[in-house]
Every structure is written in structure tokens, then in C-alpha cells.
Amino acid sequence: MSTAAFDLAANRRTVRPQGVRAFITDTLVLTRRNLLVSLRTPQLVVAAAIMPVMFVLLFRYVFGGSIHVAGYPSYVDFLIPGIIVQTSLFGGSSSAVSVAEDLSKGVTDRFRSLPTQRGAILTARTLADLVRLTYTTGLMIAIGLLVGFRFHNSLPPILGGIGIALLFGYACSWLFTLLGLVVRNVEAATLLAFVVTFPLVFAASTFTSTETMPGWLRTFANGQPVTHVINALRALTQGTGSAEGPVLYALAWSVGILVISATLATRRFRTV
Amino acid sequence: MSASNRFITVEGVEKSFGSTQALAGVDLEVEQGTVLGLLGRNGAGKTTLVRILATLLAPDKGSVGIAGLDVVRRARMVRSLIGFAGQFAAVDETLTGRENLELVGRLYGLSRFLAHHRADEVLQRLSLTQAADRRVGTYSGGMRRRLDLGASLVGRPEVLIMDEPTTGLDPRTRIELWAFIDELVREGTTLLLTTQYLEEADRLADSIAVIERGRVIAAGSPDQLKQRFGGDVVEVRATNPTDVERLVTLLNGLGSGPPMADLRGQRVTLPTGERVHTLLAAARRIEEAGISVDDLGVRRPSLDDVFLSLTQQTTPQRPTITPAAATA
Ligand SMILES: Nc1ncnc2c1ncn2[C@@H]1O[C@H](COP(=O)(O)OP(=O)(O)O)[C@@H](O)[C@H]1O
Ligand SMILES: [Mg+2]
Numbered sequence: 281m282s283t284a285a286f287d288l289a290a291n292r293r294t295v296r297p298q299g300v301r302a303f304i305t306d307t308l309v310l311t312r313r314n315l316l317v318s319l320r321t322p323q324l325v326v327a328a329a330i331m332p333v334m335f336v337l338l339f340r341y342v343f344g345g346s347i348h349v350a351g352y353p354s355y356v357d358f359l360i361p362g363i364i365v366q367t368s369l370f371g372g373s374s375s376a377v378s379v380a381e382d383l384s385k386g387v388t389d390r391f392r393s394l395p396t397q398r399g400a401i402l403t404a405r406t407l408a409d410l411v412r413l414t415y416t417t418g419l420m421i422a423i424g425l426l427v428g429f430r431f432h433n434s435l436p437p438i439l440g441g442i443g444i445a446l447l448f449g450y451a452c453s454w455l456f457t458l459l460g461l462v463v464r465n466v467e468a469a470t471l472l473a474f475v476v477t478f479p480l481v482f483a484a485s486t487f488t489s490t491e492t493m494p495g496w497l498r499t500f501a502n503g504q505p506v507t508h509v510i511n512a513l514r515a516l517t518q519g520t521g522s523a524e525g526p527v528l529y530a531l532a533w534s535v536g537i538l539v540i541s542a543t544l545a546t547r548r549f550r551t552v
Numbered sequence: 553m554s555a556s557n558r559f560i561t562v563e564g565v566e567k568s569f570g571s572t573q574a575l576a577g578v579d580l581e582v583e584q585g586t587v588l589g590l591l592g593r594n595g596a597g598k599t600t601l602v603r604i605l606a607t608l609l610a611p612d613k614g615s616v617g618i619a620g621l622d623v624v625r626r627a628r629m630v631r632s633l634i635g636f637a638g639q640f641a642a643v644d645e646t647l648t649g650r651e652n653l654e655l656v657g658r659l660y661g662l663s664r665f666l667a668h669h670r671a672d673e674v675l676q677r678l679s680l681t682q683a684a685d686r687r688v689g690t691y692s693g694g695m696r697r698r699l700d701l702g703a704s705l706v707g708r709p710e711v712l713i714m715d716e717p718t719t720g721l722d723p724r725t726r727i728e729l730w731a732f733i734d735e736l737v738r739e740g741t742t743l744l745l746t747t748q749y750l751e752e753a754d755r756l757a758d759s760i761a762v763i764e765r766g767r768v769i770a771a772g773s774p775d776q777l778k779q780r781f782g783g784d785v786v787e788v789r790a791t792n793p794t795d796v797e798r799l800v801t802l803l804n805g806l807g808s809g810p811p812m813a814d815l816r817g818q819r820v821t822l823p824t825g826e827r828v829h830t831l832l833a834a835a836r837r838i839e840e841a842g843i844s845v846d847d848l849g850v851r852r853p854s855l856d857d858v859f860l861s862l863t864q865q866t867t868p869q870r871p872t873i874t875p876a877a878a879t880a
């Protein structure tokens with residue numbers, strides 16, 4: 281095939297450089313797009329806040345009176361860290377739906393046909409999730425403070441605890457991005473997000489101690505990541521018990537989920 | 553076609569999804585500055601081929617080159633050269649028209665200033681300036697499609713790839729879009745578009761490739777394809793739709809090929825080399841059988857006839873359904 285003429289034509293065009301700078305620009309441009317889209321979908325913004333607020337009110341005022349957890353004279357101090365992590369997981373799970381939506385609408389095809397860094401497309405997706413997550417976490421703390429939640433530790437461990445919760449949420453956002461890429465279809469992604477998050481949130485130390493659960497359930501609850509992350513956050517914000525064990529487990533789980541999901545999602549993205 | 557003019561080359565491309573073979577060895581060539589119409593029904597493999605050209609999918613076998621660049625190995629470079637408008641309008645409903653275009657401009661690597669400028673330019677060309685700052689959610693289907701096409705133009709591509717650009721549009725919007733595509737071609741853009749509409753391929757394309765079950769079953773200029781069909785066509789329109797099948801049986805053996813039915817149009821067409829002779833023979837038989845017909849005549853073959861006769865050869869089990877009826 282004689283191609284010299286076209287090679288010239290092609291080279292005359294400014295072909296987009298593909299360095300770190302292009303990656304950063306693309307990531308920022310796309311993160312902004314993702315945030316704009318969710319800001320302008322008021323149902324999303326409200327839904328992201330309303331559900332956890334309902335849980336706070338429900339457990340603080342309806343069930344809270346009859347739940348007693350050893351070491352926590354005030355149940356609300358036990359509850360709010362659980363709610364924060366629950367919110368991270370629910371927030372991350374919405375990624376599966378957005379990813380599937382962009383795939384089925386052809387938006388992803390458009391982005392992938394541009395001289396854009398492909399890694400930037402997924403990174404931007406999860407970064408936008410992280411921004412949203414920071415907002416809902418802040419909101420949960422504010423609401424918690426309104427209904428009587430208090431920190432009982434110094435600032436560095438408190439910030440560390442919140443950092444761990446956000447890291448876990450970020451890892452979940454990659455996990456659900458991967459799931460969205462695999463199922464591709466909005467309805468299936470919605471269902472899958474629910475099926476995955478539900479047992480992780482409720483078979484955990486989110487609302488009560490795992491001590492009273494039947495043996496088989498306790499084994500699952502004590503082993504799974506949500507319990508570790510919540511326990512780490514509680515220990516760091518309340519100064520109850522030793523933080524070291526839960527923090528190590530929480531970090532290991534979060535980093536593990538993050539690395540594996542991000543790798544698989546990036547690989548999957550090449551062939552969607 | 554001179555070798556140096558092959559701007560897009562597709563050689564022996566195969567692609568399977570699980571056990572479905574979407575492309576079973578496709579060869580194509582497109583000259584620079586021309587329009588190739590890829591014509592085929594639903595499920596023929598058009599989208600799969602177009603996604604390979606747009607670097608979205610890697611072929612299992614074979615190679616694809618755009619401007620001498622291999623779309624797999626030099627994908628990044630190819631992406632700077634092409635504009636892609638997929639089968640569904642891929643625009644964000646929550647963003648405004650302008651925001652959608654600026655986003656694409658930024659992703660082409662344009663500065664914020666240049667992206668803004670190009671968005672303006674494209675909005676103007678597509679007569680969307682009035683609606684530029686409205687959210688796309690409030691746009692009509694035609695406006696969305698135009699914006700989507702606009703998004704593929706922001707990078708001023710040398711090659712434009714469009715997957716069924718006018719499917720689902722009303723006739724007036726379709727004609728507007730055709731005029732716009734003509735304009736792009738006059739400016740030297742090389743265009744590959746897929747369509748289910750023969751009329752569209754005839755109207756827009758310099759050359760047509762008919763694709764069926766993942767294979768190109770015919771290729772050439774619209775005129776070449778019509779000539780390939782050979783001769784003329786005797787056409788009968790039945791008064792009652794129920795008589796169409798009877799007419800097919802009745803006219804069998806009279807022409808140079810088997811008669812074909814268009815159920816929706818209540819018509820039967822018959823290829824022939826001897827116009828008058830076949831017409832008279834057909835008239836006699838129809839009269840003898842006592843079938844009531846609204847119209848009977850001889851005409852030049854249309855692309856529809858070509859498509860029918862081509863797909864008939866590859867789908868012998870259902871020879872009498874037209875693509876128009878099958879893909880509606
Ligand atoms: N991602 C996919 N997974 C499985 N099968 C697919 C996929 N994409 C296309 N196909 C199949 O490949 C064939 C060709 O599809 P496609 O290229 O979309 O045809 P067209 O665009 O001409 O309607 C069809 O049988 C379709 O079902
Ligand atoms: Mg298609």
C-alpha cells in the first residue's frame with residue numbers, strides 16, 4: 281500500500297501529545313463534566329442526601345432508644361460513623377449506574393473516539409464520585425452534630441478516620457465502575473448495585489454491635505470490609521479501644537479493592 | 553482506482569462476539585474526498601465495522617488503515633484525524649449545546665479559548681446558535697442529531713464516520729442533513745456513512761458497499777450497481793394485498809430472473825432483458841388469471857431492485873420480503 285502521501289498529510293496535523301499533562305487536563309475537564317451533570321440532576325443531589333438523613337433520623341429517634349452498645353453511653357456516637365461509611369458505599373454504587381448509562385447512550389464511544397487519554401475517562405468518573413462523597417460526608421457530620429453526635433478525640437485521628445472512610449468510598453467507586461462496565465445495562469447495574477451494597481451495609485457493625493448476631497452472620501460481618509472501616513472510624517473519632525487493628529484492616533481492604541478494581545476496570549475499558 | 557488514492561482501506565476484517573460472527577471478512581476502499589455508503593439491514597454488521605474504524609473495537613483478523621495509519625497500532629494518531637458520530641446521539645442532556653461542543657473540543661486537546669471559538673463556529677454552521685445556551689434536554693430529535701454531528705466536527709476531522717446519521721429523523725430534517733453532508737464533502741472531507749436507506753446511499757454516496765451478514769456482497773457506484781442488475785423491470789401493483797403472492801407464482805419464469813414481491817408496496821417486480829415481450833406476456837397471464845391490478849409497466853431498475861436481487865441470492869429462504877419491510 282502506498283501511504284507516503286497520507287503520512288505527510290497526517291503529520292502536518294497537530295497530533296495531540298499524550299503525556300501526563302494531557303492526562304491531567306482531560307481528567308479535570310471530564311471531572312467537571314461529571315460534576316455538572318450530577319449537579320443539574322437535582323434528583324441525584326437530593327437523593328444522595330435524603331436517604332442517609334432518613335437513616336440518621338430513623339435510628340437516632342425511632343430505634344436508637346432501644347439499642348445499647350457496650351462502651352457507647354450515647355448511641356448517636358456509635359451511629360454516625362456507621363452512617364458515614366454506609367453513605368460512601370451507596371455513593372460509590374451509583375457509579376455502576378452512571379457508567380452503564382454513558383455506555384448505552386454512546387457517550388463513552390464518543391469520548392473513546394477522541395484523542396483523549398482513555399485512563400482519564402474512568403479516573404474522572406471516580407474523582408467526581410470522590411467530590412460528591414466529600415460533600416455527603418460533610419453533610420452527615422453536620423447533621424450528626426445537630427442530633428447530638430460528638431467527636432471524642434483529637435483532630436489528627438479524627439481527620440485520619442474521615443480520610444479512611446473517603447478512601448474506602450473511592451475504592452468502592454472503582455469497584456462499581458468495574459461492575460457497570462461488565463453489565464453495561466442501566467437496569468442490571470441498578471439491581472446489581474443494590475444486591476452488592478445491601479448485605480455489606482446491613483450485615484455489618486453499621487447500626488449495632490455484631491456481638492448479638494447469630495454465629496454464621498457474625499463471622500461474615502466481622503470479616504467484611506465495611507465493619508473494619510466503620511470500626512476504624514469509630515475508634516479514631518471516639519477514642520474507644522485500640523484503633524490499630526481496625527485501621528490496618530480497613531486500609532488493606534480499601535487499597536486492595538482500589539488496586540484490583542482499577543486495574544480490571546482499565547483493562548475492561550479497552551474492549552467495551 | 554489508483555493505489556495512492558486509497559484513503560481508507562479495510563482488508564479481510566473479521567469480528568465475532570462469542571458465537572455470533574458480526575464480520576466475516578470485509579474488504580473496502582474509500583478514496584480521499586469521496587463518500588462511501590455502507591448499506592445494509594439491521595444486524596448486517598454496519599455498526600461493528602464502523603466501531604472498528606473509529607478505534608473503538610479491535611478486529612479479530614484483518615487490518616484497517618486510515619490515511620495510511622493502522623487503526624489498531626496507530627490508534628491515537630487516527631483519533632486526531634477522525635470525527636465519529638455513533639448510531640445514537642451521544643450528547644449530554646443536562647448540558648447546553650455549547651457546553652457539549654466545548655467539552656469535545658477540550659478533549660481534542662484544544663485550549664479553552666479555541667474550544668469556545670470552534671463551538672461557536674459549529675453552532676452557527678448547524679443553525680443552532682439560537683439554542684446554544686439551552687440544555688439539550690429541551691432539543692427536538694433533529695436538533696440533537698445535528699448537535700451530535702456538530703460534536704464530530706469540532707476537531708475539523710479529515711475523515712468523518714457516521715453510523716446511520718438519519719435513522720429516526722423526519723423527512724424534512726433528513727433532507728437538511730443531506731444538504732449539510734454535501735457541504736462537508738465539497739470541502740474535501742472523506743466520509744463513510746452507514747444507512748438502511750437505499751435512497752440515502754443513492755443520494756449521498758459516490759460508491760456503495762452492500763453489506764449482508766458480515767460480508768460485502770456488492771460494491772460499486774450507484775450506477776454500476778444498477779447496471780449490474782441488467783435490463784429493465786416490469787412492475788405490477790396489485791389491487792388487493794392478498795394477490796401479491798399469487799402474482800409472484802404467476803409471473804415466475806417470464807423474466808430474466810425470479811419475480812420479487814414488495815408486500816408493503818403491494819408490488820411485484822420482474823427483471824427482464826426484453827421489455828415489451830415480457831410486459832405483454834405478463835399482461836396476458838394476469839388477465840387470464842383474473843387478478844385485479846392497479847398498475848402495470850416497465851421502468852429502469854432502482855437501487856431497491858438491486859438490493860432485493862442481491863439479498864435474495866444470499867437469503868434464499870425468504871426471497872420475497874423487501875428490506876424496507878424487514879427493517880421498518
Ligand atoms: N457487543 C456485542 N455483543 C454481542 N453481539 C453483538 C455485539 N455487537 C453486535 N453484535 C451482533 O453482531 C451482529 C452485527 O451487529 P451490528 O454491527 O450492530 O449490525 P448493524 O449495525 O448493521 O445493525 C448482530 O448479529 C449483533 O447482534
Ligand atoms: Mg447499527
